[in-house]
Amino acid sequence: AQKITQTQPGMFVQEKEAVTLDCTYDTSDQSYGLFWYKQPSSGEMIFLIYQGSYDEQNATEGRYSLNFQKARKSANLVISASQLGDSAMYFCAMRLSNFGNEKLTFGTGTRLTIIP
Amino acid sequence: DTGVSQNPRHKITKRGQNVTFRCDPISEHNRLYWYRQTLGQGPEFLTYFQNEAQLEKSRLLSDRFSAERPKGSFSTLEIQRTEQGDSAMYLCASSSRGGGGEKLFFGSGTQLSVL
Numbered sequence: 001a002q003k004i005t006q007t008q009p010g011m012f013v014q015e016k017e018a019v020t021l022d023c024t025y026d027t028s029d030q031s032y033g034l035f036w037y038k039q040p041s042s043g044e045m046i047f048l049i050y051q052g053s054y055d056e057q058n059a060t061e062g063r064y065s066l067n068f069q070k071a072r073k074s075a076n077l078v079i080s081a082s083q084l085g086d087s088a089m090y091f092c093a094m095r096l097s098n099f100g101n102e103k104l105t106f107g108t109g110t111r112l113t114i115i116p
Numbered sequence: 117d118t119g120v121s122q123n124p125r126h127k128i129t130k131r132g133q134n135v136t137f138r139c140d141p142i143s144e145h146n147r148l149y150w151y152r153q154t155l156g157q158g159p160e161f162l163t164y165f166q167n168e169a170q171l172e173k174s175r176l177l178s179d180r181f182s183a184e185r186p187k188g189s190f191s192t193l194e195i196q197r198t199e200q201g202d203s204a205m206y207l208c209a210s211s212s213r214g215g216g217g218e219k220l221f222f223g224s225g226t227q228l229s230v231l
Contacts (some may be wrong), residue, residue, distance in 0.1 A: 044224045047220065093158070103161040
């Protein structure tokens with residue numbers, strides 16, 4: 001069974017600074033995908049970034065990048081130049097790539113607060 | 117692309133009552149998912165449809181829970197004889213294809229409170 005661990009329940013960061021949100025995962029499968037989602041107070045989960053287990057380059061999407069260290073089984077999210085609108089819950093998730101598996105397993109999340 | 121729509125946004129019910137939630141996915145998406153999120157936790161997978169076929173169900177989905185997706189369009193999630201432990205946010209998501217890096221588009225959820 002797969003598991004996602006997010007050890008930072010909450011983080012406070014000054015506006016315009018970079019922030020790293022930690023995520024470690026556990027699986028014995030070799031093929032999987034890792035996701036980060038943002039959940040503002042409105043409740044909707046918003047996709048941020050994806051990294052496949054066989055991708056050699058770290059994924060980037062605008063101000064978001066994923067620091068993927070496969071040997072350490074970590075997939076940390078880096079947000080550069082943080083903005084007030086980045087204040088939200090952030091969830092790391094994993095999906096195994098075996099045929100027919102559609103289940104995303106989420107961590108418990110990190111609440112990020114950006115301070116003006 | 118009008119996004120995933122869920123109704124109602126909030127539902128308060130008494131223990132023992134039945135409740136039904138509706139999800140309208142993005143129109144061209146053939147995959148639809150239900151997740152449940154309790155306070156302080158990440159979403160947990162409940163069930164998944166490809167078109168009208170329910171292909172996967174979590175063990176979290178007890179016999180009191182039933183989900184349907186007639187005609188492969190909108191979906192309903194019904195909880196019978198609600199219990200206080202059913203209080204949670206019920207999230208619906210859709211996608212156009214499965215597996216790999218396919219991202220899910222989520223709705224804003226239905227917040228259920230069982231008194």
